Amino acid sequence: MNYNIAVIPGDGIGPEIIGEARKVLDKVGSVYGHDFLYKEVLMGGISIDTYGVPLTEEALETAKNSDSVLLGAVGGDVGNSKWYDVAPNLRPEAGLLSIRKGLNLFANIRPAYLYKELAAACPLKEEIIGDGFDMVIMRELTGGLYFGDRFTKEVDGVMTAVDTLSYNETEIRRIAIKAFEIAMKRKKQVISVDKANVLDSSRLWRKVVEEVAKDYPEVTLSHMLVDNCAMQLVMNPGQFDVILTENMFGDILSDEASMITGSIGMLSSASMNESKFGMYEPSHGSAPDIAGKNIANPIATILSAAMMLRYSFDLDEEAKAMEKAVEAVLQEGYRTGDIFSEGNIRVSTTEMGDLIAERI
């Protein structure tokens, strides 16, 4: 079968890691008899350099007309890049926000788990890690402070800036449903994170999540305040299965969660709409400091491509083959620099891609 994939290499290490993901996908295609057809789309800094804007209408259309999107990373070094000497809506990250909204990708799924093989890189002590942890953060991605009205105005000579945090029942319900659906395939536990002791939007959030929970009697739902969750992630990460939360809290908590794994170069993510359409990307950023050196870790992108096969194309067996290939290579001791320890075999970005492709 043919699958049309919009590929967005982006900036920094983006093109390198996307290259390796394509390499592995192509191998999967030839082994299992699929044709993965790629259309390259510019977004972020490279689009600014080429077209003057971080995402063109045409680029968005190409993404819309594809079966799924595979993204590397966008953005540069904020302190040192000319991309940031302009209004925020013209900067690389604005492309990311536009494509999320434009494709209605309201459900951001970010797994964070401890790789047994890489436990040495986890910043938490062994007694905290316990039997390990394996959670999924379900972050609402097209609402809240990110997309509310905002303005800066002068009143009596004093500038005031306002951002708006807004959620309606429909927005909350659809992301809650996604969280409960995922929980059903996992340990059947949802912790919904909010700040209901202060925010009206959090109280509506809690109410709607409670309603959705009624349709999933097998799933245990509890609520946690966001400040407490920031603590619990560090003290007892093993207690989490699915964390369900709004956009800004999800941004903060998912980064914290990915960091406690010690392996941010390994974590994939998916952003989905109501149907099976999704944009898949590594959880990490564009790492401009190591771009072009052939040392970046391509595994998070390769695993994101595996998520794409599973969630958007229903190619579960193929996805598993990719994940197994990654595991095999890790077990054989191959490591890029970010996850290298004493006794491992150090490999480059392209070597890592080759090794994984060979094992499909």
Added chain:
Amino acid sequence: MNYNIAVIPGDGIGPEIIGEARKVLDKVGSVYGHDFLYKEVLMGGISIDTYGVPLTEEALETAKNSDSVLLGAVGGDVGNSKWYDVAPNLRPEAGLLSIRKGLNLFANIRPAYLYKELAAACPLKEEIIGDGFDMVIMRELTGGLYFGDRFTKEVDGVMTAVDTLSYNETEIRRIAIKAFEIAMKRKKQVISVDKANVLDSSRLWRKVVEEVAKDYPEVTLSHMLVDNCAMQLVMNPGQFDVILTENMFGDILSDEASMITGSIGMLSSASMNESKFGMYEPSHGSAPDIAGKNIANPIATILSAAMMLRYSFDLDEEAKAMEKAVEAVLQEGYRTGDIFSEGNIRVSTTEMGDLIAERI
């Protein structure tokens, strides 16, 4: 001299830990010749039980007319307490928000540092801790999402809830000045945390902080995005001296920071207005599960009282005496249950207070 202190024991372990702080203050008074005069004020659940509201006008007036406020903790077990079966503005925590706003306590100072003696309780690995860490979070406390307009309304049969995040230059400037002033007495480094790649309020925040920085040429200022800060606290806490941030980000990050110390029962905090007036309280909560058992750790409250002597009363020597007494007791091996390890001497709340008072 006479010092009039409004004392708010609050709920849960509040009365117990406040009792020990008063015990130690009284000893300081008798040794150094000061009269600390206490006026008890009800706030939180106990005020709800007595007056039906979490903070009465009279209570706020008493606090206003005092020289400073010493607070235990407010709130109960959200899942199991009748205090929470009412509208949010009638719950215990609403008293806390009202007193912060009513006393104009815009500057929340939360130190987070690793106690060498208690490093065993820190959840981070030794190589992450390095030479230890010692930071102060300066959190804006009377603006942002906490105090913006909010409402829930029905549009076309769908409920929508809105909260507003607003900051003006004046609010940002005064908290920034406090942060730079504190940095001048420390390692002269301020990291201002925002989400300037998304929020207008964060961009104004960044601009005003940059302006204030010009008056402190000796202080190094840098900016960090809130999601990155949540990661950096776990990966490299030693890099922080003073973190300056807005209300909601400060809520999340200060809890994360206090948890990585592993000693939340030891951390004090102060909330100040423009002058020397302040409210002092432990960083931890009311811990209803261990209330009334004489096992809570009173040290955070005792150290908060020491902060009060230093910041509100300019009694630096007396503050140091309190801090030294705490150190001495720890070095001698005395511990409440929360910080107890093999080989220590386990003591109760009141015993800990006695031991510290004796060493003044």
